[in-house]
Amino acid sequence: MKYRRYGKSGLKISVFTFGAMRIPFDESKVTGAERDKAEANAVNTMRKAMELGINHIDTARDYGNSERLVGMGLKELGRNKFYITTKINAVSSYDDTKRNIDEALEKMGIDRIDILDAHGINTDEKLQSATSPNGGVKAMQEARDEGKVAHIAFSSHAGPELLTRTLETGLFETVSLHYYLSYRRNASAVDKAKELDVGVLILSPSEKCGMLYKPTPELSEVCDPVTPLALNHRWMLSNSGVSTLAIGAANPEEFDAHMPGIDDTDELTAEEQAAVQRWEQTETETLGDKRCTICFKCMPCPENVAIPEILRLRNLACAFDMTEFGKMRYNLLGDGGDWFPGEQSDKCTQCGECLPKCPEKLDIPALLAETEQILKAEPKKRLWGS
Template identity: 45%
Template sequence: MEATVQKAIELGINHIETARGYGKSEEFLGAALQGARSRVFLTTKLPPSLDADQTDRWIDESLERLQVDFVDSLAIHGLNTWEHLEWVKADNGCMKAVRDAIADGRVRHVGFSTHGSLDVILAAIATDFFEFVNLHYSFFFQRNAPAIELAAQKDLGIFIISPADKAGMLHTPPQKLTQLCAPMSPLEMNYRFLLSDRRITTLSVGAANPNELNLDYRTGALSAEEQQVFERLREIRAPEQCSQCYECLPCPEGINIPEVLRLRNLATAYDMQQFGEYRYRMFENAGHWFPGNKGNRCTDCGDCLPKCPEKLEIPRLLRETHDRLNGKAGRRLWQE
């Protein structure tokens, strides 16, 4: 870990992010940054809370573990639900403590991270409480495009969560996807998709060792060759492809129909089976971080059928996807 941090700084990477919930990450990072603190923008994250005093203690604990007097940026971690947004708006909730910490210099800037629905993200941005947002967005998940646009209009920093792993396990791609992305790798393809967008401020690279930092992080407009890659990828379609319009929601059984069918799209169009299994087994096991029930909960009520502009046989596709992708349940990093 120390070698990876050192290599990142040598390469000019100047933003490092962690969180209270990431095991001993703050403690380890604090040790690794000794002598290098002035060379990086440091971000940590803590959960939303209705208790300002508790949040104030959490801030001090993070500073102590990081061995710093202040963090450049503090994010409310996992502003995923309408209830969380109400906690943020509460008079004596977490934002009171954050504003106090900004006033006394322990925090320079405040933002939020989110795995929530698009409407929650837009509402959070619209509060004007925040200076940056951490969210999911990638070539294979463009649902949050309106949030990117609103954040850019309000001049917020835009931080993309996990463009390698949760964007498609692009660090270990299937052969078909690798061939489609050539001469880029699938990981470089997604980085170029993001970094060619001038609205995007920074990415979570998530390197596990120094060698994983040896990638092309170019910004700027796409070349003609790169544009051909994206055109080729867009031409590939899954059989009975879901258009991701979200008109099928809400589902009476709480099934996250668009996300289930998105994973089916990727598995059948690009052979992203391993990624589909990885994400699908998180349903019913990750709470508000990845909400929704699995496809086998479908009761054939038919509520979704008239809503679908593609006239898809959604109940059948849900069952087929479950049979294809269901696997052993995983756990989140901060769960016991």
């Protein structure tokens, strides 16, 4: 396992972070035996992370009973084996944030949170709320002064403009954001974070890039001899502004597929560079003059249709037969609030406002309608409410 400096926090953290959002379970719906099994699984997943050299766990107040399970693991494996990040909803008031900090400490059985994250600064309103005189960041700073928290961070599902504005407040030592091979839009925010010495964690890149842990044969063939999973990891880590990647394992075995290539040199090898080029070339050749470059210049849409995300899913479905992933993501649209913003294609009124803004001259309403045909299925629910 390699380690990188986590921005101005100064922590040396592993390039993989164990994202503890998939170990929780609903305690009200299990038998005693099932509960024992799920708790043992959580501790064993932490043990496997530790054995692999992972020294950072990312949890949240909103991830069900994740904090309690992390606390069990820390008790068994040793508090000093991991740096712990937990997150509190960014719009929690000053009082609620104070209460949440104490609850998080109690749930995890620790006396200091290494990194406390203002969870989900996804909009300007949330940034204002978090940083207002009665907002959560003030409570986080006071907790830092009292020694309950070591470092203050934020996470965001936003694009580069809001990320940059938030980074420039100078309030945060690390940031969690989206950036991976099929969504490169936040490259400038990663650069800004590097310039400001803010550590960068990439949020669930294997899932959001395209469920790369179960790649389609078409994508595997394009990436071969590298696996799509490894290629995406290596591509993100070839950016020196990236500190760590969140791997959301649900059990010890799920780490295994992530490990190949992780100890290689930081720059992409010639083989990996060629695989990235083939990925891009395949999209260009398959999609021809209907390829969306995910530039976001068509936004905003008056009906709030999520044009770039829908067409990103179309790109992946058409180029690599990634329809299962496309359906999973597409059917979350309309119900994701600012965590996964925008509406599905059926909200398009064909007003034409987006057309002159598209540098690729795409027939956006037609492509949206076509994507609706390919990807529409039963609505899905997000894993957690935030």
